[in-house]
Amino acid sequence: MGFQASERVQEINAKLQAFMDEHIYPREHEWDEFTQDPVNLWQTPDWFFELREKAKSQGLWNLFLPHEYEPWSPGLSNIEIATIFETMSKVSWAQSVFNCNAPDRGNMEVLAKYGTPEQQEQWLHPLLDGKIRSAYAMTEPQVASSDATNMELEITRDGEEYVLNGRKWWTTGAVNPHCKIVLVMGKSNPENDRHRQHSTILVPRDTPGITLVRTLRVFDNLHSPGGEAELLFENVRVPVSNMIKGEGCGFEIAQGRLGPGRFQYAMMFVGMAQRCLELMCARAEERVAFGEKLSKKTSVQHEIARCRCEIEQCRLLTLHAAEIMDREGVKAAMAHISMLKIVAPSMAQSVADRAMQVFGGMGVCQDTLIPSVFTTARFCRIADGPDEVHMSQLGKLTIRDLAS
Numbered sequence: 001m002g003f004q005a006s007e008r009v010q011e012i013n014a015k016l017q018a019f020m021d022e023h024i025y026p027r028e029h030e031w032d033e034f035t036q037d038p039v040n041l042w043q044t045p046d047w048f049f050e051l052r053e054k055a056k057s058q059g060l061w062n063l064f065l066p067h068e069y070e071p072w073s074p075g076l077s078n079i080e081i082a083t084i085f086e087t088m089s090k091v092s093w094a095q096s097v098f099n100c101n102a103p104d105r106g107n108m109e110v111l112a113k114y115g116t117p118e119q120q121e122q123w124l125h126p127l128l129d130g131k132i133r134s135a136y137a138m139t140e141p142q143v144a145s146s147d148a149t150n151m152e153l154e155i156t157r158d159g160e161e162y163v164l165n166g167r168k169w170w171t172t173g174a175v176n177p178h179c180k181i182v183l184v185m186g187k188s189n190p191e192n193d194r195h196r197q198h199s200t201i202l203v204p205r206d207t208p209g210i211t212l213v214r215t216l217r218v219f220d221n222l223h224s225p226g227g228e229a230e231l232l233f234e235n236v237r238v239p240v241s242n243m244i245k246g247e248g249c250g251f252e253i254a255q256g257r258l259g260p261g262r263f264q265y266a267m268m269f270v271g272m273a274q275r276c277l278e279l280m281c282a283r284a285e286e287r288v289a290f291g292e293k294l295s296k297k298t299s300v301q302h303e304i305a306r307c308r309c310e311i312e313q314c315r316l317l318t319l320h321a322a323e324i325m326d327r328e329g330v331k332a333a334m335a336h337i338s339m340l341k342i343v344a345p346s347m348a349q350s351v352a353d354r355a356m357q358v359f360g361g362m363g364v365c366q367d368t369l370i371p372s373v374f375t376t377a378r379f380c381r382i383a384d385g386p387d388e389v390h391m392s393q394l395g396k397l398t399i400r401d402l403a404s
């Protein structure tokens with residue numbers, strides 16, 4: 001097992017690093033000031049779109065899509081993607097400059113994997129081009145949504161249309177004016193067995209009958225320009241051709257959507273945590289308290305050492321999961337993906353927490369990305385499936401593998 005980055009990836013990564021240095025790090029605070037200003041709610045600065053065009057023209061585009069999706073994919077393996085994701089995750093909004101952000105990347109993967117040629121033409125191509133954005137609506141307020149088989153939104157066939165009725169919440173991105181398509185999971189076949197009752201269907205965002213009930217705040221932050229929405233679906237009609245893969249495939253699609261996505265999430269946390277560590281070291285070297293630099297204090301040295309160990313452990317685990325996915329497929333990597341889901345957000349949360357402490361007051365204000373890493377890592381321990389669900393899954397897999 002060797003994790004030496006290929007020459008191709010070293011080249012892409014160097015280009016990406018140069019792009020981050022020239023265009024992204026210098027605008028880090030400008031982005032925050034713009035997007036946090038209530039006057040700009042759900043808007044993005046003009047220069048953001050210019051950066052996207054620049055990234056596209058340099059081939060730093062859609063790098064998340066693994067080689068099995070060629071011709072749409074730039075042709076990288078999972079292990080190659082992992083290295084690149086670490087680099088592009090060191091600034092919280094940078095993934096979207098390279099069209100590699102959630103939830104679009106998961107939705108593009110669903111459409112590439114299961115979409116009909118017509119669905120791909122209408123929705124996948126503009127998403128890959130970065131012309132539109134998308135959302136994924138599974139979670140519902142009235143049921144425990146960590147169990148995807150609980151979803152209740154009704155999908156009923158009426159002639160050549162499906163009719164949707166129900167309520168969704170936590171639909172990331174649905175508030176953004178560029179969001180044009182929502183992948184909605186609902187119950188279409190209650191007569192089937194539990195894992196074949198649901199479907200995923202394409203619903204254009206402007207379809208009559210969809211009401212934006214409210215936006216949700218996450219740790220009191222509206223997450224503009226993406227935003228999390230509560231949506232009401234009342235007699236929402238779409239053509240039968242909008243069904244993805246077929247009736248009863250919703251659970252399978254939800255599972256498929258989360259496999260590779262989970263692995264990319266993990267490398268995002270490695271990138272975020274590494275950035276926190278870099279900032280923490282620089283601060284410890286420059287800040288003097290009680291007659292010496294913070295970097296001279298044993299307690300600070302120990303916290304930095306702990307961060308480095310935890311980040312490196314997670315990085316190696318991510319690369320190992322990616323290597324198994326490349327060699328044997330996603331199914332073979334399920335145990336490692338579960339391990340990552342358990343380890344990665346908690347690791348980033350602890351690293352951000354320690355960095356915050358070393359920064360003192362500055363560590364909790366808008367001057368660094370540390371608070372955003374801390375809160376993102378915390379909510380991802382729920383949003384990407386609660387920790388407990390991943391632990392139960394890993395426990396069961398481990399017992400199956402080791403009990404005999």
Ligand SMILES: Cc1cc2nc3c(=O)[nH]c(=O)nc-3n(C[C@H](O)[C@H](O)[C@H](O)COP(=O)(O)OP(=O)(O)OC[C@H]3O[C@@H](n4cnc5c(N)ncnc54)[C@H](O)[C@@H]3O)c2cc1C
Nearest residue numbers: 136137138139144145146170171172379382383386388389
């Ligand atoms: C910021 C953010 C963005 C999100 N974006 C999206 C999105 O774009 N689209 C979307 O559809 N959803 C999204 N979600 C929703 C997210 O997927 C759900 O919150 C998640 O699946 C958990 O479902 P729930 O909130 O209903 O919690 P529940 O299912 O009610 O679970 C609550 C708690 O019960 C416990 N629990 C659950 N299962 C088990 C178990 N098996 N063993 C032990 N304990 C257990 C856990 O402690 C868990 O945290 C987002 C959430 C957040 C916070």
